[in-house]
Structure formats: C-alpha cells, structure tokens
Amino acid sequence: xxxxxxxxxxxxxxxxxxxxxxxxxxxxxxxxxxxxxxxxxxxxxxxxxxxxxxxxxxxxxxxxxxxxxxxxxxxxxxxxxxxxxxxxxxxxxxxxxxxxxxxxxxxxxxxxxxxxxxxxxxxxxxxxxxxxxxxxxxxxxxxxxxxxxxxxxxxxxxxxxxxxxxxxxxxxxxxxxxxxxxxxxxxxxxxxxxxxxxxxxxxxxxxxxxxxxxxxxxxxxxxxxxxxxxxxxxxxxxxxxxxxxxxxxxxxxxxxxxxxxxxxxxxxxxx
Numbered sequence: 001x002x003x004x005x006x007x008x009x010x011x012x013x014x015x016x017x018x019x020x021x022x023x024x025x026x027x028x029x030x031x032x033x034x035x036x037x038x039x040x041x042x043x044x045x046x047x048x049x050x051x052x053x054x055x056x057x058x059x060x061x062x063x064x065x066x067x068x069x070x071x072x073x074x075x076x077x078x079x080x081x082x083x084x085x086x087x088x089x090x091x092x093x094x095x096x097x098x099x100x101x102x103x104x105x106x107x108x109x110x111x112x113x114x115x116x117x118x119x120x121x122x123x124x125x126x127x128x129x130x131x132x133x134x135x136x137x138x139x140x141x142x143x144x145x146x147x148x149x150x151x152x153x154x155x156x157x158x159x160x161x162x163x164x165x166x167x168x169x170x171x172x173x174x175x176x177x178x179x180x181x182x183x184x185x186x187x188x189x190x191x192x193x194x195x196x197x198x199x200x201x202x203x204x205x206x207x208x209x210x211x212x213x214x215x216x217x218x219x220x221x222x223x224x225x226x227x228x229x230x231x232x233x234x235x236x237x238x239x240x241x242x243x244x245x246x247x248x249x250x251x252x253x254x255x256x257x258x259x260x261x262x263x264x265x266x267x268x269x270x271x
Contacts (some may be wrong), residue, residue, distance in 0.1 A: 001075055001107025002082045003032075006187030007214070008039045010109045016040055018050035018106055023072035026052040026064055028088055054078065054088045057212045061092055068101045075106075080212070082110045086130040086156050091270040118192050118231060122219065125151040132157070132165060139165070143172040153217040159210050166201045169217070174257030175181035178218035184211040225254060227264060234265050243269065 004010040027033035083089035097103045133139045175198035183191040237246035239250040
C-alpha cells in the first residue's frame with residue numbers, strides 16, 4: 001500500500017481502512033508507520049508491527065508467510081510512496097503470489113509521477129530508471145544506454161551523489177538538454193528547479209540541495225547528426241587545430257555540447 005511522500009493527508013480512505021482492519025503490518029520503517037497511525041488516530045493495539053526492508057527481507061518473509069498461512073490479513077507499506085518502485089517489497093509480493101496468497105495493491109502517492117506532473121516536461125512518454133549505479137564507470141555506461149531514448153527520463157538520487165550524477169549527465173547527455181530537479185515533494189520546502197543540464201549543474205555546485213530528490217530529463221535534442229557525422233567534421237578540424245579548438249569549433253557550428261564533442265575527439269585520438 002502507498003503511504004504519503006510528505007503531507008500525511010496524502011493517503012487514501014481505502015489505505016486508512018486497510019490499516020485499521022488488517023491483522024498485522026509490515027513496514028519499511030516502523031517509526032514512520034507508528035507516526036502515520038498516530039496522526040490518523042488508528043490504534044495498533046496488540047497487532048504485530050514488523051520491520052521489512054531490503055536488508056532483512058530473507059529473514060522476515062518466513063514470518064509473514066506464517067501469518068498468511070494462518071489466514072491473517074497483512075498490510076505492507078514502504079516508507080514513502082508506492083512499494084516496489086525503487087523501494088522494498090518486490091520479493092515479498094512475488095513470493096506471496098507464487099505461494100497462492102491473494103495479493104492486491106492500495107495505490108496512492110508516487111514521487112516519480114508527482115515529479116513528472118510538476119516538471120513541465122512532456123508526459124506522453126516517460127521512462128523510469130530509478131537510482132543510477134554508484135560507480136562512475138557503471139553510471140556512465142548506463143547513461144549511454146539511456147541517452148537516445150525518446151521519452152522523458154526519471155531518476156531518483158541522493159543529495160550526496162547529485163554533483164557526481166550531473167557531472168556524468170553533462171558528459172553523456174550534453175549541456176543543452178532540458179532537465180528538472182524536484183525536491184521535497186509535498187513537503188514544506190517543495191522546490192522545482194528547471195533549466196538546461198549546464199544551468200542546473202552550476203546551481204548545485206553553488207548550493208547543496210537537501211532532501212528527497214527526483215531528477216527528470218527531456219527527450220534528446222535532435223540535431224540530425226550522428227557520431228559518425230561529427231567525427232568526420234572533427235577529422236577535418238583536427239588537421240588544422242588543436243584538439244580543444246577543433247572540439248569547440250565543431251560544437252559551436254552545430255549547437256552541440258562542448259564536452260560531448262571533446263569526448264568524441266578524445267576517442268578518435270585514442271583509436
């Protein structure tokens with residue numbers, strides 16, 4: 001079942017009914033769940049409230065299946081938003097269904113959809129990637145895979161890794177691609193920051209953004225040029241200029257990212 005992102009009132013009447021009537025509750029964060037129950041005046045009484053997350057799932061699932069074997073109704077909730085969407089719960093839901101137990105969803109708040117509707121970016125097609133890999137090499141490899149998808153891209157990211165993420169986004173996607181950072185959705189300090197990747201990169205280098213973050217990218221800018229086309233022009237420019245000057249010249253001629261063209265020139269020299 002979905003729980004609020006920030007505002008405690010962003011919960012459905014059905015979710016409140018389930019929390020009031022279920023026999024047991026499994027929650028990603030039991031402290032957050034107790035707080036939510038208190039806000040909505042739902043007594044826990046003697047019902048079990050169990051912590052379930054990615055770290056203890058293998059140990060906790062047998063207990064939950066034991067409850068289900070006893071015909072107990074068990075509610076599972078992530079800390080905020082919809083379970084399974086970059087949150088724990090997939091193995092619990094899958095294995096419960098595989099065992100023949102009835103599994104259903106109580107829908108509600110979702111950070112990725114909320115951010116998309118506020119972003120001002122196209123909503124007709126979108127691709128949710130979630131969290132990118134932690135290491136630079138794997139992160140850049142993943143971004144290259146995503147760079148030509150003609151949909152709005154949606155990511156989750158930690159404030160501690162935001163600058164590293166944007167360093168790679170600019171390098172792979174280019175400086176001019178439109179982007180949005182959605183911060184602290186539905187909370188007191190909710191903020192939507194829009195601009196090009198270069199503009200947002202400059203902002204986050206000056207100001208450390210805190211809280212829960214969603215990063216969205218517009219679909220690729222169509223230049224009509226392929227990597228092969230750009231390399232052909234670089235080949236001519238490099239015969240007369242330094243690598244840096246040739247990269248800047250070709251980038252300016254076609255409105256391309258300087259870093260993108262420079263990386264292509266580097267790859268030509270290495271090969």
